[in-house]
Amino acid sequence: MERARTAARRAPSTDDAERVLASDRDSVTATSLVESIEPDDTFLPSGSHQRRSTFELLNDLPASATLPAEDDSAAAARRGAPPPPVTSLATPSSLRLADEPLPTMVGLPPRLAQAFSAPEVRVDAACLTAETLMLALAEPLRLIHEGRIHPRSIDVRILLPSRDINLAFPISVTSPRDTSVRILDGDPVHQRWLELRNVQGQVLRHNLLALRSTHGIDVRVTFRALPFTPSMKLYLLNGTEALMAYYMITRRAEEVEGQTLETYDTLGAASLLFSYERGGGMRDAAFVDQSQMWFDALWATITTDLTLS
Incomplete structure (x- = not known):
């Protein structure tokens, strides 16, 4: 009897399965929507669409998203090793006028x-x-x-x-x-x-x-x-x-x-x-x-x- 009750607790119910499937469908839908949005596209709360510049979207990002990741130079410096050679410019030159x-x-x-x-x-x-x-x-x-x-x-x-x-x-x-x-x-x-x-x-x-x-x-x-x-x-x-x-x-x-x-x-x-x-x-x-x-x-x-x- 104890094993039967344990198995019953572990087996997902029909409602649980339907919720999992719905969640998976929502995830796929959300992913496809994100992939289809251009960098300068966004949607208003009402659902209407407007064009926004890349600079506006960057300004909307949380601070943690705009902070640069620690590079190899900083990590090498902590280990006492010489930093790798600079291969790119730390300037806003990537901005397209x-x-x-x-x-x-x-x-x-x-x-x-x-x-x-x-x-x-x-x-x-x-x-x-x-x-x-x-x-x-x-x-x-x-x-x-x-x-x-x-x-x-x-x-x-x-x-x-x-x-x-x-x-x-x-x-x-x-x-x-x-x-x-x-x-x-x-x-x-x-x-x-x-x-x-x-x-x-x-x-x-x-x-x-x-x-x-x-x-x-x-x-x-x-x-x-x-x-x-x-x-x-x-x-x-x-x-x-x-x-x-x-x-x-x-x-x-x-x-x-x-x-x-x-x-x-x-x-x-x-x-x-x-x-x-x-x-x-x-x-x-x-x-x-x-x-x-x-x-x-x-x-x-x-x-x-x-x-x-």
């Missing part, structure tokens, strides 16, 4: 860091003063000095407006619209732009050329002068990525030579940066190719030698 455009000073540094991790680095840029590029290069330069990336060569070509043209911007609000009557040498806004262009370019060139003596890297930095004012800034990285941002013109007050002037100028660092990658499909690849052809054609034809002085 094609999915989420970012302000130029947010998006450009990690993309440059990724580009500088290649053995042969080539950067082509067309811009107004090179200030944003100069600041953004601090990130890959830091990684080089830390020994985390080791490029063998760096070739940088930069197109900047000529000092001898009447710029479309920056200009004084009161400047005559007839560019033929402007006197460039006597225009304080033009002179201030020229000083900024020269200083930013000189600092950029100095910081890169210093890598020759400190790390033995073959570095070349060349400037050419554009006969027009660029309406957008363009960065071409290793022939595989094109980054573009529009110059947004605004009216603002500027301190120029001790006086406050109303000017039409741009805040280039805050412009949204759009990325086109060769591996991002036919549309992106075509944009990268055409942008590189545009830059090379300007470099070889209507631009002139530029002296930063």
Whole structure:
């Protein structure tokens, strides 16, 4: 009798079996739903569907889900062994600007860091003063000095407006619209732009050329002068990525030579940066190719030698 009661307790009832089967079906259904949801999809409590960005979904994750797992370097350090060599960058370079455009000073540094991790680095840029590029290069330069990336060569070509043209911007609000009557040498806004262009370019060139003596890297930095004012800034990285941002013109007050002037100028660092990658499909690849052809054609034809002085 005791064995019969024990067996009865161990045998699952019909209700129990049905509950187990229902649970299994729910698990399979839940798994299939999760696998079918794209990274930027989510569902509202009401059941209605909306598109959400990857950044929003990452922000919704619990803190424990966003913390990086302990890597081999930390474990090796505790054991007293030397850490393994660094094989990846601890930078947000994996963020795709094609999915989420970012302000130029947010998006450009990690993309440059990724580009500088290649053995042969080539950067082509067309811009107004090179200030944003100069600041953004601090990130890959830091990684080089830390020994985390080791490029063998760096070739940088930069197109900047000529000092001898009447710029479309920056200009004084009161400047005559007839560019033929402007006197460039006597225009304080033009002179201030020229000083900024020269200083930013000189600092950029100095910081890169210093890598020759400190790390033995073959570095070349060349400037050419554009006969027009660029309406957008363009960065071409290793022939595989094109980054573009529009110059947004605004009216603002500027301190120029001790006086406050109303000017039409741009805040280039805050412009949204759009990325086109060769591996991002036919549309992106075509944009990268055409942008590189545009830059090379300007470099070889209507631009002139530029002296930063």
